[in-house]
Amino acid sequence: MTAAAPVRVAVVGLGWAGRSIWLPRLREHPRFAVAAAVDPDPAARATVAAAHPDLELLADVAELGPARFDLAVVAVPNHRHADIAERLLTAGIPVFLEKPVCLSSAEADRLAAAERAGDVTLLAGSAARYRADVSRLYEVATELGAIRHVDLAWIRARGIPDAGGWFTRREQSGGGALVDLGWHLLDTLTPLLGSVEFHQVVGTTSDDFVSDGAWAASWRHGEQAASPGGGGGDVEDTARGFLVTENGTSVSLRASWASHEARDLTAINVEGAAGTASLRCTFGFGPNRQDRSVLSLTRAGQTTAVPLPDEPIGTEYRRQLDELPAMLADPASRGRAIAEVRPTIAAIERLYDSARSHRPTPQLVRAGS
Ligand SMILES: NC(=O)c1ccc[n+]([C@@H]2O[C@H](COP(=O)([O-])OP(=O)(O)OC[C@H]3O[C@@H](n4cnc5c(N)ncnc54)[C@H](O)[C@@H]3O)[C@@H](O)[C@H]2O)c1
Numbered sequence: 001m002t003a004a005a006p007v008r009v010a011v012v013g014l015g016w017a018g019r020s021i022w023l024p025r026l027r028e029h030p031r032f033a034v035a036a037a038v039d040p041d042p043a044a045r046a047t048v049a050a051a052h053p054d055l056e057l058l059a060d061v062a063e064l065g066p067a068r069f070d071l072a073v074v075a076v077p078n079h080r081h082a083d084i085a086e087r088l089l090t091a092g093i094p095v096f097l098e099k100p101v102c103l104s105s106a107e108a109d110r111l112a113a114a115e116r117a118g119d120v121t122l123l124a125g126s127a128a129r130y131r132a133d134v135s136r137l138y139e140v141a142t143e144l145g146a147i148r149h150v151d152l153a154w155i156r157a158r159g160i161p162d163a164g165g166w167f168t169r170r171e172q173s174g175g176g177a178l179v180d181l182g183w184h185l186l187d188t189l190t191p192l193l194g195s196v197e198f199h200q201v202v203g204t205t206s207d208d209f210v211s212d213g214a215w216a217a218s219w220r221h222g223e224q225a226a227s228p229g230g231g232g233g234d235v236e237d238t239a240r241g242f243l244v245t246e247n248g249t250s251v252s253l254r255a256s257w258a259s260h261e262a263r264d265l266t267a268i269n270v271e272g273a274a275g276t277a278s279l280r281c282t283f284g285f286g287p288n289r290q291d292r293s294v295l296s297l298t299r300a301g302q303t304t305a306v307p308l309p310d311e312p313i314g315t316e317y318r319r320q321l322d323e324l325p326a327m328l329a330d331p332a333s334r335g336r337a338i339a340e341v342r343p344t345i346a347a348i349e350r351l352y353d354s355a356r357s358h359r360p361t362p363q364l365v366r367a368g369s
Pocket of ligand 1: 012013014015016017018038039040041044059060061075076077078080084098099100125127180284
């Protein structure tokens with residue numbers, strides 16, 4: 001039997017995610033051959049050229065053609081996701097699109113139409129589902145009976161991405177911590193609850209840290225590059241929500257780029273009729289992490305630890321790549337990513353609507369302070 005030919009990939013967007021997450025993992029993976037990389041920014045192309053002198057570097061996705069590529073891995077700023085993916089899909093190139101896949105339900109419609117028009121598959125970045133600790137949580141959750149409630153939280157001690165850049169400008173990012181971290185959290189729900197519609201969504205947002213550079217994510221561009229004075233911006237650094245599915249399962253959501261916590265914490269509690277499973281870990285690449293992932297199962301007053309393998313930071317991205325060739329080849333993948341994305345983007349839209357309907361509370365300043 002001959003080994004399947006490698007998937008010929010173009011990496012589109014050569015910023016932090018393209019350069020640090022995808023290029024190295026794709027290049028070392030035996031099932032992929034990176035055939036080109038695309039970025040309109042000459043500096044981004046020059047940085048990649050220095051590290052990968054053999055790679056063809058292009059300035060625009062128009063230079064890619066379906067004959068030479070089996071997949072485009074797209075990691076461009078959020079506001080360009082829909083239009084870049086739409087162009088590639090309609091040109092007949094399958095797309096793996098980073099989160100947030102889209103910034104509105106209208107963009108989801110456009111992507112679904114492009115997938116049909118190009119007759120190719122759209123796949124979505126869903127890294128958290130590929131973590132070993134989250135996979136184990138899914139297994140344990142099957143023993144919990146009917147799931148009544150899920151708590152989802154990702155609370156960074158500090159980690160506002162690229163303060164002053166596009167991440168903190170709503171027009172380009174689509175939102176702050178909710179769109180960035182909340183997307184990952186909501187994405188973990190599908191394997192737990194199925195692709196659910198939310199019947200009710202309420203929420204609040206706040207921005208107490210986003211204008212202060214001291215809370216920036218130093219790991220993204222190096223300590224020196226973090227904007228020392230704070231770039232400001234017009235997005236939230238924290239979002240809190242309460243969501244109820246059509247069949248009455250509730251979900252509480254907390255996404256924070258910065259907080260007064262000492263360490264970054266991601267916590268998922270799944271409460272079922274027959275017990276509660278609780279995972280405490282740290283998603284993503286931030287260095288200020290929990291020492292290790294801890295999963296426990298509580299039933300009738302007894303809490304037992306569920307053993308978890310230790311895995312290096314970022315293993316979930318490689319694991320998702322392992323699955324991509326089969327997903328690309330499977331006709332059942334067509335339309336699935338968009339179907340799963342719709343409840344996520346609808347929940348985000350409605351949480352923002354709810355947050356906008358409240359009058360902001362001014363910070364109270366005590367006399368003499
Ligand atoms: N899955 C994850 O854990 C994860 C982690 C980080 C970032 N991301 C996502 O990846 C995306 C990129 O984030 P980032 O941190 O790398 O941002 P970044 O600003 O560092 O990089 C974005 C790059 O895209 C390029 N670009 C802009 N327009 C383009 C176009 N038309 N064609 C090709 N390239 C274009 C920019 O020049 C830049 O080099 C975002 O959507 C972000 O949410 C996902």
